[in-house]
Amino acid sequence: MKVMHDMELDDEDKMDMSLPIPMPEKPDYPCNLRFSLTDREFRKMPEVDPKDAVVEGMFHFYGMARITHVSHSEDGKICVECCMTSLGIESEDAENEGE
Numbered sequence: 001m002k003v004m005h006d007m008e009l010d011d012e013d014k015m016d017m018s019l020p021i022p023m024p025e026k027p028d029y030p031c032n033l034r035f036s037l038t039d040r041e042f043r044k045m046p047e048v049d050p051k052d053a054v055v056e057g058m059f060h061f062y063g064m065a066r067i068t069h070v071s072h073s074e075d076g077k078i079c080v081e082c083c084m085t086s087l088g089i090e091s092e093d094a095e096n097e098g099e
Contacts, residue, residue, distance in 0.1 A: 002064050007042065009027075009029060014026040017030075043085070045087070059090060060090045060091075063088065064085050065082040065083060068081045089098045
């Protein structure tokens with residue numbers, strides 16, 4: 001069984017967040033969880049039509065990532081950097097419309 005966890009930041013985390021660029025409003029989710037797909041990536045997934053993409057649309061994705069760096073701070077915190085190497089997606093909007 002796969003368990004989903006919401007990564008939304010709470011108010012305290014938003015206040016403590018350091019951002020790579022100045023932003024008028026703090027994002028609801030960590031910036032490092034964002035990624036972009038361009039026509040280059042979509043060409044590698046011919047079963048996916050990027051024309052179906054809409055703002056606020058949802059999709060289920062699965063992937064493989066390679067750990068590229070692990071660091072430990074003196075206060076016991078850890079940072080694991082990853083590079084997504086393989087990706088597949090499935091529309092949740094289409095799946096939910098059939099219900």
